[in-house]
Amino acid sequence: MYLSMAEKKLVLEAIFEAIDDINETLAPGRKISKDPQAFLYGPQGAIDSLTLTLLIVAIEQKIEQKLHASISLVDQTTASQDNAFHNIKTLQGHIERLIDQ
Amino acid sequence: MKPAPLNGLLISDFTIDVLTSYLQNSPEPPLCTVKTAPFGTPLQTLVDDANPLWKKNHDFLVIWCQAWGLLPSFAKLINFQSIDPKHIKAELHHFIRILKKKAAHYRYVLVPSFVLPPYYRGLGPIDYKKDGIHYWLLEINYTLMEELSSLPNVFLLDSNRWINAAGPQAVNPKLWYMSKIPYDYTVFKAAAYDIKSTLLSLGGTTKKIIFLDLDNILWGGEIGETGLENLKLGGHDAIGESFRDFQRQLKNLKNRGILLAVISKNEETTALEAIQKHPEMVLKQNDFVGWRINWQDKAKNITELLAELNLPPSSAVFIDDNPGERDRVKKAFPEILVPDWPGQSFLYSKALLSLSCFDTSHFEKEDKQRTSMYLGEKKRQGLKSHAVSLPDWLKSLHVTVTIEKLNTVNLPRAAQLLNKTNQMNLTTRRLSETELSDFSRDKNHNVWTIRVRDDIDDSGLTGLISIKKQKNQIQIIDFVLSCRVFGRMIENAMVAKAIQFAKGHSGMMTAEYLPTPKNKPCLDFWKHSGFKMKKDSHTFSWDLKKAYHYPDTLIIKDRSTQ
Numbered sequence: 300m301y302l303s304m305a306e307k308k309l310v311l312e313a314i315f316e317a318i319d320d321i322n323e324t325l326a327p328g329r330k331i332s333k334d335p336q337a338f339l340y341g342p343q344g345a346i347d348s349l350t351l352t353l354l355i356v357a358i359e360q361k362i363e364q365k366l367h368a369s370i371s372l373v374d375q376t377t378a379s380q381d382n383a384f385h386n387i388k389t390l391q392g393h394i395e396r397l398i399d400q
Numbered sequence: 401m402k403p404a405p406l407n408g409l410l411i412s413d414f415t416i417d418v419l420t421s422y423l424q425n426s427p428e429p430p431l432c433t434v435k436t437a438p439f440g441t442p443l444q445t446l447v448d449d450a451n452p453l454w455k456k457n458h459d460f461l462v463i464w465c466q467a468w469g470l471l472p473s474f475a476k477l478i479n480f481q482s483i484d485p486k487h488i489k490a491e492l493h494h495f496i497r498i499l500k501k502k503a504a505h506y507r508y509v510l511v512p513s514f515v516l517p518p519y520y521r522g523l524g525p526i527d528y529k530k531d532g533i534h535y536w537l538l539e540i541n542y543t544l545m546e547e548l549s550s551l552p553n554v555f556l557l558d559s560n561r562w563i564n565a566a567g568p569q570a571v572n573p574k575l576w577y578m579s580k581i582p583y584d585y586t587v588f589k590a591a592a593y594d595i596k597s598t599l600l601s602l603g604g605t606t607k608k609i610i611f612l613d614l615d616n617i618l619w620g621g622e623i624g625e626t627g628l629e630n631l632k633l634g635g636h637d638a639i640g641e642s643f644r645d646f647q648r649q650l651k652n653l654k655n656r657g658i659l660l661a662v663i664s665k666n667e668e669t670t671a672l673e674a675i676q677k678h679p680e681m682v683l684k685q686n687d688f689v690g691w692r693i694n695w696q697d698k699a700k701n702i703t704e705l706l707a708e709l710n711l712p713p714s715s716a717v718f719i720d721d722n723p724g725e726r727d728r729v730k731k732a733f734p735e736i737l738v739p740d741w742p743g744q745s746f747l748y749s750k751a752l753l754s755l756s757c758f759d760t761s762h763f764e765k766e767d768k769q770r771t772s773m774y775l776g777e778k779k780r781q782g783l784k785s786h787a788v789s790l791p792d793w794l795k796s797l798h799v800t801v802t803i804e805k806l807n808t809v810n811l812p813r814a815a816q817l818l819n820k821t822n823q824m825n826l827t828t829r830r831l832s833e834t835e836l837s838d839f840s841r842d843k844n845h846n847v848w849t850i851r852v853r854d855d856i857d858d859s860g861l862t863g864l865i866s867i868k869k870q871k872n873q874i875q876i877i878d879f880v881l882s883c884r885v886f887g888r889m890i891e892n893a894m895v896a897k898a899i900q901f902a903k904g905h906s907g908m909m910t911a912e913y914l915p916t917p918k919n920k921p922c923l924d925f926w927k928h929s930g931f932k933m934k935k936d937s938h939t940f941s942w943d944l945k946k947a948y949h950y951p952d953t954l955i956i957k958d959r960s961t962q
Contacts (some may be wrong), residue, residue, distance in 0.1 A: 319787045324421035324585065349417055356572055360584075373578065 302395050306366060310394050313361035314387060321354050333387065340384035349382065361393065370397040403429035406459040406599060411442050413469030419462075422592035430599055439580065446498045447512060455564040460508040460599060463499065464591075466582065467540055470495060474540070478522075478533050482743070485531065492540055496547045501556050507832045508602055510595060511548065512559035513541050517571045517582075517785070532803040552812065552833035555598065555761075562590035562904035597756035603830055604819035607658070607737060607757040608715040608770075609689070610650070611702060614664040614671055617682065617720040618650075619643050620745060621913045623674050624666055634680025639745055646748040647682035654687050657767030658758055659774060662691035663701050663718070690773040698725055699732035708781075709774060710883040712918050714821060717757060754821050762816040766860040773884055776857035794888055794953035797854040802957040806840045806847035806864075813861045814849050818880055824891070824925065826879035826911060844869045846901065847878070848960050850894060852885045859885050865894045867901070867909075874902045874944070876911040879922070889951040891925050897958070899948040906944065 302310070310311045315333055331354070338344045340351045355372045362368055367391070372383065372394070375397060383393035408423065410416050416436055420541050423432040437445040437453055442465050445451055468475035473487040493960060503509045516522070522533035529535060542557075548554045563570045566586035575581040600606075603661055620632025620639050633646040641841045654660050660683070665670060671693045675685050690708055692701035694768075698720075706713060714735040720726050720739055730738045742751050781799065806814055815833040822828065831839065840847040850863030862882035868875045876898055881891055899909055911931065915938065930948065931940035942948065950956045 320585065323589070323816055324418055324425060324426050326421075349415070352575065352581070353418065353585050355578075356575055357585065359574075360569055360572075373574070 301361070302398060306398075307391075307395060309365045310362065310391055310398070313365050314358055314391060315362050317354055317357035320357050321350060323348065324353070333386040334387050335391075338389065339386050344384070358390075358394070362398070366398060368398045370394065372397070403430065404960065405433045407456065408432055408433060408434040408460045408462060409453060409458045409718070410462045410464065411438065411445055412438040412463070413440050413442050415467045416464060418581060418585050418588040419464070419591055419595075421602045422588055423595065426589075426592055426596070428593065428596050429605075430596060430603065432596070432599075443495070443498070454505075457873060458506060460510060461502065461506045462510045462512070462595065464512045465514075466862075470539070474536065478537060485536070487538060489543070489610060490539070490837045492543055493547075496544070499548075499554070500551065503551055504834065507553060507835065508599065509551075510557055510598060511544065511554065512543070512562075512591070513804060515559050515563060518563060519571065533812070552815070555602075557591075557594060557832050559591070561592060562587045564589040577951055586923050593883060594756070597759055601756075601759035602761045602819070602832075604816075604821070606715075606760055606820065607717050607755075609659040609711055610653070611659060611661050611663045611705070611718045611736075612650070613720040613722070613725070614662060614666060614674075614693070616745070617719060617748075618647060619674070619678070623670055628674045628678055631674065631678060633678060641678070642745040642748065644680055646745065646752065649749045649752050651682050651687060653758060654683075655768065656758075656763065657770040659689045659771055660687055661689055661705055661709075662693060663698050663705070663720075664691070664693045664741075665695055665698070668693040686775060687771065689771055689778070695723070697731055702733065702736070703727065703926050705764075709777075710823075711884055714822070714918065717755070719752075761819070762812055764813050764816065766813065766858075769857075769860070773859055775856055776859075777884060779856055780854070786804070789916045791951075791953045794951075796854065798955060799852065799854045799888055799890075799953070800955040800957060801853040801890055802853070803897055803960050804849050804851070805960045806836070806849060806930055810849045810861055811837055814847070814864050817861065817864055818878060819881060821880045821882060822916070823883050823921045824879075824881040824886060825916075825919050826922055826926075827875065828916045828919060829855075829878055839866070843947040845877075848891065848894075848897060850881070852888070852890055863890060863894055867897055867898050872907040873941075874898070874905060874907065876909065876910045879911065886921065892929070893953050893954055893956060895929055895931075896948045896950045897960075899942060899944065900946050900950075909942045909944055913940070 318331045318333060325331070331350055346354070359370060359372060362370055382389050384390060410420055420434045420436045423434045435453060440461065444452065468478055471488055471491040471885050473483050473491055476483045477488065496562045499509065499511070516534065516537055520947050521527065526532055528578055545556055548556055558907060563583070566584055569584050570587050571582065572584050575584065577848040584658045612618060619628060619642050623631060632643060634640050650660060672685065675681055675683070690705050692705055694701070706716065712902045713733040717737045717739070718726065718729045719739065721740060726741065737757055739751065739755060742748065804810060811833055815831065815836050818836060819830050836847070839845055845866060847864065847866040849861050850865070852859040852862050864878055864880045865876065868877050879894065881894065902909055910928060915923065915928055925939065926940050929940065931942045
């Protein structure tokens with residue numbers, strides 16, 4: 300079963316809302332960009348591991364609220380297969396696959 | 401002029417960096433620069449005086465720990481190991497001793513209360529009985545409250561409020577397993593908001609007056625349309641009851657010293673008749689220090705009332721059900737707090753009680769009497785308009801000024817005045833009780849408090865002046881007078897006290913005015929004080945060979961030499 304366009308839109312909304320929440324904690328020059336291609340986490344990434352933790356938990360909560368789906372973004376194996384935290388686009392794809400499963 | 405950020409240090413047994421980030425990066429005042437002690441070593445950090453963290457002067461210290469992270473015996477208790485309860489108490493008192501020692505070096509120390517995760521059940525129904533986990537947690541918090549009550553610069557904060565504000569997601573074990581963060585970021589957001597509100601109120605930035613609309617704020621319906629009989633207020637009606645309850649909450653605020661005033665677009669006689677005659681009105685006409693009930697622009701009415709009451713816009717809150725009026729006032733006075741107001745009267749009391757802008761660090765007799773003091777001032781101004789001249793008017797009031805040295809009894813009110821007064825304040829220096837007391841103990845310093853009373857009422861401790869003796873001069877350091885007693889020549893009496901104290905000194909007395917956005921009235925006074933103003937500066941001087949007399953319109957009782 301694949302996600303509908305409306306559900307995919309909700310996934311992106313969840314990511315953006317979580318970014319908005321976490322950006323409140325970050326200094327002006329360190330805010331997470333909402334550009335789908337901007338580096339997120341990794342060697343060229345913009346955020347540190349603590350911010351990533353907060354972002355993961357915030358996204359999981361938003362997905363639960365919007366799509367009533369319980370997902371875990373911390374499974375290292377599937378996350379690295381998907382290069383999940385490279386940028387928002389890869390993260391969105393990873394989340395969609397987790398919900399599909 | 402942008403105020404300097406407050407420097408803070410956070411100590412915790414868990415990862416507290418999220419709170420650090422919120423305190424530093426959220427736009428709400430005050431601006432904060434915060435350092436975080438290494439994770440998980442609260443006691444070690446507190447007792448290690450050589451730790452480089454202690455070298456820097458911090459304005460505030462936050463010690464937020466979990467009870468089981470700080471007290472090993474409590475950790476054993478929650479694992480249901482047998483322990484001697486005396487050990488919990490001994491460990492707690494050890495922590496309190498360390499905390500008291502550290503508190504002497506900080507302006508403010510904030511200690512969030514100890515909590516258990518909301519899902520934690522302990523022993524179930526017997527957990528609040530003797531030796532249950534919750535029983536002991538309450539005992540620990542209670543002991544902390546008892547022990548910290550006597551320290552004027554240490555405050556216990558209610559961390560349960562932050563957890564409740566975050567709702568069911570407050571505790572997310574995943575955050576703990578991944579990063580040793582016990583709470584969701586929403587808890588830290590609420591904590592940062594509360595800590596900032598606390599710092600603001602401790603620094604004297606507390607709101608003093610609420611401007612209230614009438615129709616659909618104090619009662620349901622429009623008085624001009626429906627008439628007094630058809631207003632929704634009290635009675636056996638859910639909406640009426642909610643308006644009456646809101647009035648009750650406003651009256652409670654008035655009882656603790658917050659002033660109430662009315663700004664309403666109505667016919668004055670009709671509206672006042674409703675206030676006087678509606679049987680369900682909780683607020684009476686003399687609960688309001690003033691009103692502007694007319695068809696004028698509300699911003700204009702606020703300007704007039706603030707001038708009448710000698711209050712700056714930053715001291716005010718504006719409550720109105722009309723979003724257009726709220727927007728008008730918000731834009732006209734960015735300093736006035738204009739809360740978004742709920743659409744339903746059922747939520748009014750909740751919205752009012754949730755405001756943190758009335759938080760205070762002190763609650764004294766003078767605060768309770770504030771409304772009657774302002775009403776007294778109104779009466780005084782009425783007499784003034786009939787008096788021939790200012791001196792005649794003052795003489796007719798029998799204004800008595802009592803001067804005392806700073807002592808342990810007047811210290812709390814003096815510190816409160818120093819930290820809350822903005823307009824007649826020479827340097828806007830903010831000091832905690834401990835700092836003010838320490839300052840006064842220096843042999844080269846003198847601090848006097850001023851009490852003012854007249855035939856109409858007792859304004860209480862409303863002034864403070866301090867000086868510092870130097871080689872060839874005596875410098876006035878603090879010159880603070882409440883706006884309630886401005887313009888009655890009390891200012892001149894304060895200067896006279898300082899100069900008469902310096903009798904025999906051959907040098908100069910100086911006062912250096914430090915401008916802030918709010919203290920221009922103080923500059924205006926000094927320009928007319930008789931002191932010589934140095935060209936292109938804000939330094940004023942007086943040759944101590946010359947006398948400076950107390951105004952003969954005042955009755956002076958100098959008890960500072962007793």
